[in-house]
Amino acid sequence: MKSMTILFSTDSNSLLNGSRSYAQTMKDLVKEYNLSKMVDVVETGTFGFYGKGVLFQVFPEDIYYSVSSVDDLKEIFNEHVLKGRIVSKFLVEKEKIKPAKRTELKETRIVLRNAGIIDPENIEEYIARDGYKALYNVLRMKQMDVIEMIKASGLRGRGGAGFPTGLKWEMTFKAKDGKKYVLCNADEGEPGTFKDRLILEGDPHSVIEAMAIAGYSIGADTGYIYIRGEYYNSIKKVQKAINDAKEYGLLGNNIFGSDFSFDIAIRPGAGSYVVGDETALMESLEGKAGRPRLKPPYPTEHGLYGKPTLINNVETFANVPWIILNGPGAFRRYGTEKSKGTKVFSLVGNVVNRGIVELPMGCTLRELIYGFGGGVAKGRTLKMVQTGGTAGTFVKPDKLDLPIDYESIKDGISLGSGSILVIDDQNKAIDIAKKAVKFYMHESCGKCTPCREGTRDLYILLDRISKGIGKKEDIERIRTLSMEISDSSFCGLGQSINLPLVSLYDNFKDEFLELVKAKSKNTSNLI
Structure with missing residues (x-):
C-alpha cells in the first residue's frame, strides 16, 4: 500500500x-x-x-x-x-x-496559492511554503523601499474602489502622528460575494503576514481585522492563526529580533453593508453606529480614534507577501496595462459550477461563465449577468467577450467585489430590480435623506409596475430618481444605486414597458 x-x-x-x-x-x-x-x-x-x-x-x-x-x-x-x-x-x-482545458486562459493562483493545499490551522504548513519569509525580508529593508515595491507592482484595492495600494501606504507613512493603525476590512457584506471569507478560512496567515508588513511599512504597531459577525468559521481560524503567530514570535514584541513590534486583534461586525465604507467601518470599531464620515479628512490622515489609519480588504492584503517574495515585475506580468495582477471571482446564480476562481485581470465573462463555470445551469439560455455585486451593473450576453478590469466600467461592466451573478431566461427584469432596491432600502443607514427616502420611493414605483398598476411615467421616473439619489447621497451606498437600475432600465426597457402596456389594455377593456 x-x-x-x-x-x-x-x-x-x-x-x-x-x-x-x-x-x-x-x-x-x-x-x-x-x-x-x-x-x-x-x-x-x-x-x-x-x-x-x-x-x-x-x-x-x-x-x-x-x-x-x-x-x-x-x-x-x-x-x-x-x-x-x-x-x-x-x-x-x-x-x-x-478547468484549464476548458479555456486557453489558465487559473493563476496568487491570492489562493495555499487554499486547498495546506491546513490553515497549522502554522508550520504555511511556514513550509515560504510563510513569513516576506516579513523577515521586509524587516531588513527601509520602510519606503517596501512601499515602493508595492507601488511598482501596480496593486490596486480589491475591495471595489481600485485605489492604488502603494499610494495609500505612502500617504499613511507620511502622516505626521506617532500612533497609527492597520485595518483589514473582512466584513464582506456584498450579496453573492464570499471570496474574502474563503481566503481567510483557507490561508489566514497570508493576511496576518501582510498586515504586519504594512504595519512595519507605515510605522504602526497595532492592527485590527474587522470580520462580519456571522463568519464564525473565519473568526475561529483567524484567531487560531493569530495565537500561533504570537507563539512563534511572528506577532508581538521584537519580531525576528528586530525593533519592530506589531499585534493584531479581531473585531466582529454587527452586520451592515454600509461599513464597507472605510469611514463607517472605523465608526463601528469605535463603538458607534456604522455610519460614514464626511471626507476629507481621509483615514490616512485622520482615521481610527483620530489617528492615521491604513485600510485594505482581505484580498488586497493576501497579494502582498507574494509580491515581496517574487518582486513587483512578476506581479505586473499578469493583468492589463492599468489593472495589474489577478482577481478572485465568485461565480453564483444560474451557473453549473458555483465557486471561486482566480484569473488574471482582463479575463472575459465568457471565460468565467463557460470556461470555468461550466455554462448556464440546466442548459437554459443566458439572459444577463450582474457584475461586481449588488452595486454592480447588469449586462446582456453581447458583452461576454469584453475584458474585465478597473477600466471596464466604461463598457458597462463593473469589477467591484468580483461577484459574477449568472441569470437565465426564466427570470424577469422587474423582479431582479425589486430585489436590488429592497436590499438598498434595507441596508440604508438612514443618515442622508436621498438614500433613506429615495430607495423607499424607488421600491414603491417598482412594486406598482410589477403588480400591473404602474404608469409609463413611473418607468421614466425610476431612471431619473436613481440618478438623483446617486448624485446627492452621502456615501457609496446611495451613490451606486444607479449602476444596477440604470443598466437594467437601458437593457430591458421593453420588459418594463410591456407591463405598463398590459395595464393599459386591461383598462381599455373595462371601458
Whole structure:
C-alpha cells in the first residue's frame, strides 16, 4: 500500500454539507485499520468548486471524490484506500476543479496559492511554503523601499474602489502622528460575494503576514481585522492563526529580533453593508453606529480614534507577501496595462459550477461563465449577468467577450467585489430590480435623506409596475430618481444605486414597458 494524503475542504460552504463530520469519519477508519503511518487526513481550505456533496482530494493521485453519505465514504475507503481501486461513480472531473482545458486562459493562483493545499490551522504548513519569509525580508529593508515595491507592482484595492495600494501606504507613512493603525476590512457584506471569507478560512496567515508588513511599512504597531459577525468559521481560524503567530514570535514584541513590534486583534461586525465604507467601518470599531464620515479628512490622515489609519480588504492584503517574495515585475506580468495582477471571482446564480476562481485581470465573462463555470445551469439560455455585486451593473450576453478590469466600467461592466451573478431566461427584469432596491432600502443607514427616502420611493414605483398598476411615467421616473439619489447621497451606498437600475432600465426597457402596456389594455377593456 502506498502512502497517501486525503484532503477535506472545511471552509464555511463545505461545513454546511457536513465536511468536518466526513473528515472525522475518515480519520476514525484510518485509526481503526492502523493506517496512521500510511494515510494522513488533512482539513484544508476551499478547492474553489461546490457541488451537491462533500468534496475531498486523494493525493498523490490528484483525484477528487464527492460523497453524500457515510456509506459512500466507507465504500471509497474500502476500495481505494485499502485496495488501491478508484471508485469511478464518486469521481469528480478534475476539469471542474482545475478547468484549464476548458479555456486557453489558465487559473493563476496568487491570492489562493495555499487554499486547498495546506491546513490553515497549522502554522508550520504555511511556514513550509515560504510563510513569513516576506516579513523577515521586509524587516531588513527601509520602510519606503517596501512601499515602493508595492507601488511598482501596480496593486490596486480589491475591495471595489481600485485605489492604488502603494499610494495609500505612502500617504499613511507620511502622516505626521506617532500612533497609527492597520485595518483589514473582512466584513464582506456584498450579496453573492464570499471570496474574502474563503481566503481567510483557507490561508489566514497570508493576511496576518501582510498586515504586519504594512504595519512595519507605515510605522504602526497595532492592527485590527474587522470580520462580519456571522463568519464564525473565519473568526475561529483567524484567531487560531493569530495565537500561533504570537507563539512563534511572528506577532508581538521584537519580531525576528528586530525593533519592530506589531499585534493584531479581531473585531466582529454587527452586520451592515454600509461599513464597507472605510469611514463607517472605523465608526463601528469605535463603538458607534456604522455610519460614514464626511471626507476629507481621509483615514490616512485622520482615521481610527483620530489617528492615521491604513485600510485594505482581505484580498488586497493576501497579494502582498507574494509580491515581496517574487518582486513587483512578476506581479505586473499578469493583468492589463492599468489593472495589474489577478482577481478572485465568485461565480453564483444560474451557473453549473458555483465557486471561486482566480484569473488574471482582463479575463472575459465568457471565460468565467463557460470556461470555468461550466455554462448556464440546466442548459437554459443566458439572459444577463450582474457584475461586481449588488452595486454592480447588469449586462446582456453581447458583452461576454469584453475584458474585465478597473477600466471596464466604461463598457458597462463593473469589477467591484468580483461577484459574477449568472441569470437565465426564466427570470424577469422587474423582479431582479425589486430585489436590488429592497436590499438598498434595507441596508440604508438612514443618515442622508436621498438614500433613506429615495430607495423607499424607488421600491414603491417598482412594486406598482410589477403588480400591473404602474404608469409609463413611473418607468421614466425610476431612471431619473436613481440618478438623483446617486448624485446627492452621502456615501457609496446611495451613490451606486444607479449602476444596477440604470443598466437594467437601458437593457430591458421593453420588459418594463410591456407591463405598463398590459395595464393599459386591461383598462381599455373595462371601458
